[in-house]
Amino acid sequence: xxxxxxxxxxxxxxxxxxxxxxxxxxxxxxxxxxxxxxxxxxxxxxxxxxxxxxxxxxxxxxxxxxxxxxxxxxxxxxxxxxxxxxxxxxxxxxxxxxxxxxxxxxxxxxxxxxxxxxxxxxxxxxxxxxxxxxxxxxxxxxxxxxxxxxxxxxxxxxxxxxx
Amino acid sequence: xxxxxxxxxxxxxxxxxxxxxxxxxxxxxxxxxxxxxxxxxxxxxxxxxxxxxxxxxxxxxxxxxxxxxxxxxxxxxxxxxxxxxxxxxxxxxxxxxxxxxxxxxxxxxxxxxxxxxxxxxxxxxxxxxxxxxxxxxxxxxxxxxxxxxxxxxxxxxxxxxxxxxxxxxxxxxxxxxxxxxxxxxxxxxxxxxxxxxxxxxxxxxxxxxxxxxxxxxxxxxxxxxxxxxxxxxxxxxxxxxxxxxxxxxxxxxxxxxxxxxxxxx
Numbered sequence: 001x002x003x004x005x006x007x008x009x010x011x012x013x014x015x016x017x018x019x020x021x022x023x024x025x026x027x028x029x030x031x032x033x034x035x036x037x038x039x040x041x042x043x044x045x046x047x048x049x050x051x052x053x054x055x056x057x058x059x060x061x062x063x064x065x066x067x068x069x070x071x072x073x074x075x076x077x078x079x080x081x082x083x084x085x086x087x088x089x090x091x092x093x094x095x096x097x098x099x100x101x102x103x104x105x106x107x108x109x110x111x112x113x114x115x116x117x118x119x120x121x122x123x124x125x126x127x128x129x130x131x132x133x134x135x136x137x138x139x140x141x142x143x144x145x146x147x148x149x150x151x152x153x154x155x156x157x158x159x160x161x162x163x
Numbered sequence: 164x165x166x167x168x169x170x171x172x173x174x175x176x177x178x179x180x181x182x183x184x185x186x187x188x189x190x191x192x193x194x195x196x197x198x199x200x201x202x203x204x205x206x207x208x209x210x211x212x213x214x215x216x217x218x219x220x221x222x223x224x225x226x227x228x229x230x231x232x233x234x235x236x237x238x239x240x241x242x243x244x245x246x247x248x249x250x251x252x253x254x255x256x257x258x259x260x261x262x263x264x265x266x267x268x269x270x271x272x273x274x275x276x277x278x279x280x281x282x283x284x285x286x287x288x289x290x291x292x293x294x295x296x297x298x299x300x301x302x303x304x305x306x307x308x309x310x311x312x313x314x315x316x317x318x319x320x321x322x323x324x325x326x327x328x329x330x331x332x333x334x335x336x337x338x339x340x341x342x343x344x345x346x347x348x349x350x351x352x353x354x355x356x357x358x359x360x361x362x363x364x365x366x367x368x369x370x371x372x373x374x375x376x377x378x379x380x381x382x383x384x385x386x387x388x389x390x391x392x393x394x395x396x397x398x399x400x401x402x403x404x405x406x407x408x409x410x411x412x413x414x415x416x417x418x419x420x421x422x423x424x425x426x427x428x
Contacts, residue, residue, distance in 0.1 A: 021198045025277050027206060030349065030410060033279040061167045065174075069191040070198060072276050072283050072312065072319050075184050076174035083167050123280060126179060127327060130280045131347065 009162035013055065016043050016153060017063055025070055034134050037142040038112050040067055040078075041085055042149045045111060048089040049096045050157055060086030073119075074126055081118040085111050101147055109143035185312065189290075192314035199285055199317060203273045210413070266419040267301075268292060272412065273317070280347060282325035282409070284308075288417065289316045297377055299418045305383035305406035306330065306371055307415060318417075322409055323384065324349050332384050333372035334363055340372055343384055343403060349410050352385050354401040359392045361399065369403055379418060 020039040028036055044063055047055035064078035071078070088111060089096070096104055113136060120135050156162075178184045270292075274285035288294050290313050298310040300320050308328065312319040323330050326347035332354075333340045339361055343352040357363060367387045373380030385403035392399050 018198065022201045025198060025202045025274055027275045030279065033277065036277060057164060057167055061170065066191065066195060069188055070195055071278050072281060073278065074175060075178040075188065076171045079174060080171045083171065087164070122175070135280065
């Protein structure tokens with residue numbers, strides 16, 4: 001663990017999170033919007049798996065809080081959903097590292113599905129839930145986007161030596 | 164872990180039940196302004212192309228079209244002055260207050276709520292332009308929604324079609340009052356609790372009734388598209404289509420309709 005690398009490393013992590021936020025609010029057409037991958041979930045999952053000693057529950061919760069503000073959701077919705085995802089990813093990180101790409105994508109599919117269910121549950125508390133199962137589509141697109149996100153983030157992590 | 168769980172519970176209760184977090188939300192929203200700024204770049208490039216890379220022919224056609232439209236609108240406006248005077252005189256005869264003239268502010272849509280379930284827009288005007296919470300928003304076609312959250316440079320608008328939104332309306336033809344509720348689909352409003360015998364027809368224009376003190380009176384909201392009268396049901400099932408282009412507009416108008424009594428508190 002190279003502690004002196006920490007200061008530069010944080011900027012890489014924050015930059016990837018910022019990119020995830022931008023992608024998450026990028027205007028899409030009304031139909032594409034249902035398919036929008038959960039970018040923040042992908043980025044947080046990656047960092048939890050790659051650096052479980054640095055990125056964990058608290059980072060996920062804070063990242064979720066900002067997402068709530070961006071989405072105009074009830075404060076706490078993404079906090080809860082992302083915390084749950086981070087917890088599960090934390091439990092699975094050793095397995096995830098030896099999984100094949102397909103197995104990883106399948107795990108991400110389940111994580112994103114869990115995320116969407118939690119979000120849907122809280123939206124229903126508010127009375128604004130979806131009336132169809134379309135809200136589960138992002139789980140599929142997130143799994144499909146996992147390989148490119150993985151390669152990009154791993155490249156960034158190795159290039160900037162974030163440890 | 165327990166700490167995060169407690170924090171989540173506290174946040175949810177404070178926000179859902181007591182609406183206590185609007186202030187902190189506005190602060191965070193202001194901090195997050197760069198995200199919307201960056202996300203708006205592709206759209207801005209598209210708009211720039213629209214204005215800078217156009218053929219002379221399209222510009223000429225546009226110009227001619229706008230001239231015609233302007234002439235027609237001016238023609239309609241000629242009677243406006245006398246009608247307004249008439250209206251004021253009749254209102255004073257009826258001892259009712261005068262209609263306020265509404266000021267408007269042009270704002271640009273810089274973002275759409277990423278969650279397709281939520282019908283929210285983000286505008287490029289915020290606290291610095293005196294936008295206030297609850298402010299009505301219109302476009303060329305009619306009422307669009309209201310401001311629900313104001314940060315320093317942005318405002319968040321809830322559209323009338325959001326499943327959590329309702330707007331008091333009246334039928335323009337005969338003044339029958341009703342409440343139009345959003346359905347979560349961009350081209351549909353539902354009007355609940357209208358008795359099956361009420362005089363309301365397909366094609367009727369629904370305008371804001373001004374009841375509820377939130378929206379100024381007289382802005383078009385929707386046209387009735389379907390009425391289902393089932394003798395077994397107490398109420399008619401009425402659906403309407405919003406007159407505003409909720410999913411297409413880029414420029415919208417914020418209406419300043421506060422009167423003196425409201426501005427003082």
